[in-house]
Amino acid sequence: xxxxxxxxxxxxxxxxxxxxxPDNPFTVPEGYFDSLEENxxxxxxxxxxxxxxxxxxFTVPExxxxxxxxxxxxxxNIEDAADKEDAGFTVPGxxxxxxxxxxxxxxxxxxxLDQHSExFTVPEGYFENLTGKILNKTAAEEKQExxxxxxxxxxxxxxKYAMAAxxxxxxxxxxxxxxxxxxxxxxHNNSFLHKSLASIPLDDIQNYLQLHLDAxxxxxxxxxxxxxxxxxNLSNELKNALDxxxx
Amino acid sequence: MPAQxxxxxxxxKFRDEKTRNEAFNLLxxxxxxxxxxxxxxxxxxxxxxxxxxxxxxxxxWKNLPGFRNDAQLYTWMYRIATxxxxxxxxxxxxxxxxxxxxxxxxxxxxxxxxxxxxGDQAQRKLQQAILTLPEKQRxxxxxxxxxxxxxxxxxxxxxxxxxxxxxxxxxxxxKIEGFLLSKD
Numbered sequence: 001x002x003x004x005x006x007x008x009x010x011x012x013x014x015x016x017x018x019x020x021x022p023d024n025p026f027t028v029p030e031g032y033f034d035s036l037e038e039n040x041x042x043x044x045x046x047x048x049x050x051x052x053x054x055x056x057x058f059t060v061p062e063x064x065x066x067x068x069x070x071x072x073x074x075x076x077n078i079e080d081a082a083d084k085e086d087a088g089f090t091v092p093g094x095x096x097x098x099x100x101x102x103x104x105x106x107x108x109x110x111x112x113l114d115q116h117s118e119x120f121t122v123p124e125g126y127f128e129n130l131t132g133k134i135l136n137k138t139a140a141e142e143k144q145e146x147x148x149x150x151x152x153x154x155x156x157x158x159x160k161y162a163m164a165a166x167x168x169x170x171x172x173x174x175x176x177x178x179x180x181x182x183x184x185x186x187x188h189n190n191s192f193l194h195k196s197l198a199s200i201p202l203d204d205i206q207n208y209l210q211l212h213l214d215a216x217x218x219x220x221x222x223x224x225x226x227x228x229x230x231x232x233n234l235s236n237e238l239k240n241a242l243d244x245x246x247x
Numbered sequence: 248m249p250a251q252x253x254x255x256x257x258x259x260k261f262r263d264e265k266t267r268n269e270a271f272n273l274l275x276x277x278x279x280x281x282x283x284x285x286x287x288x289x290x291x292x293x294x295x296x297x298x299x300x301x302x303x304x305x306x307x308w309k310n311l312p313g314f315r316n317d318a319q320l321y322t323w324m325y326r327i328a329t330x331x332x333x334x335x336x337x338x339x340x341x342x343x344x345x346x347x348x349x350x351x352x353x354x355x356x357x358x359x360x361x362x363x364x365x366g367d368q369a370q371r372k373l374q375q376a377i378l379t380l381p382e383k384q385r386x387x388x389x390x391x392x393x394x395x396x397x398x399x400x401x402x403x404x405x406x407x408x409x410x411x412x413x414x415x416x417x418x419x420x421x422k423i424e425g426f427l428l429s430k431d
Contacts, residue, residue, distance in 0.1 A: 010391075014423075020370060021370055024393065025365060026287055026293075026366075027364065028293060033280055036279050041275075043301045043302075047305050
């Protein structure tokens with residue numbers, strides 16, 4: 001460094017600057033430089049202490065960071081290779097183009113089936129009890145099967161024919177016996193005349209006989225036992241008489 | 248004031264393990280104030296200068312074993328101190344997200360508020376004029392005006408050619424002269 005004399009020489013060209021007091025205008029706290037040396041040495045010792053102790057307390061294996069970049073690159077290569085293997089699977093052409101339409105169609109079909117099945121219902125809890133019922137039934141059948149095997153002596157076809165023949169015989173026998181063994185009263189009750197007149201009230205018959213007995217003697221013909229009774233005429237006569245009385 | 252030990256002797260003692268601490272103590276005694284003022288004139292605030300001067304000597308201690316005699320010891324230490332100052336000012340600029348010129352305004356405010364400044368009105372005005380200079384011109388002016396450093400030495404400190412330093416200094420002085428004349 002130059003002397004004070006040299007400092008002044010260059011300032012001769014700058015008068016305004018030369019007028020300024022060239023002394024250092026800055027100050028420091030009292031005794032600052034007395035302690036500065038000790039402060040600097042303390043800081044140096046502190047720095048050395050910090051450098052001697054790992055800040056985090058964690059350590060890594062020797063040459064870890066030297067090999068780290070290579071290890072990461074190897075890992076990336078493995079991941080890339082794995083991704084390429086995954087890409088070995090293929091799908092038919094335009095598979096993914098048609099996939100949404102196929103899924104929509106499938107959904108439509110499933111929904112249609114669901115709507116049809118909704119028309120039928122089962123009693124509440126049916127399917128919950130169904131399994132139990134089936135198991136009980138199968139268990140009972142197994143029990144019956146264990147009792148023994150029942151074998152039929154006749155085939156079902158022969159039994160049907162035999163039963164039909166028995167029915168025919170019973171009906172025919174009944175008719176035959178009823179016709180041969182009936183009394184005259186029973187025969188009259190079964191006759192057409194009795195059945196036709198049975199539905200006519202007794203008062204109507206009496207009124208008819210009185211009317212025709214007084215008017216003419218046609219009742220003879222009616223009552224004539226020698227003539228066979230004409231059911232049609234008799235019925236017509238009675239109906240006419242009833243009509244005239246009611247008018 | 249005791250006679251200062253020659254730099255060559257300090258370095259010689261420092262190379263010997265037994266006298267290393269003694270050599271560093273001699274180095275501290277010889278240069279601590281010079282480096283402090285060099286830093287203080289750049290950052291203005293005493294506390295900032297105190298932190299930076301300690302950081303500077305910590306770096307000197309760490310790197311002194313690798314020091315070669317191709318440069319002067321004190322210019323090498325000035326270079327470390329200067330780099331600490333520039334790093335600090337850049338950090339201040341990024342922290343406050345302001346251009347470097349605005350940092351100069353902040354430093355001017357710091358100067359106005361500083362309780363460790365006992366200069367007269369002219370000296371305060373000179374400091375304000377210096378703070379208007381670009382960073383490198385400030386460094387050149389301060390080293391020439393206060394430390395009366397040769398351009399060759401400044402060239403070692405700043406890594407700039409002597410001609411460029413002369414031009415910078417000339418520009419700086421012209422600006423300061425203009426500032427002192429134009430403002431009351």
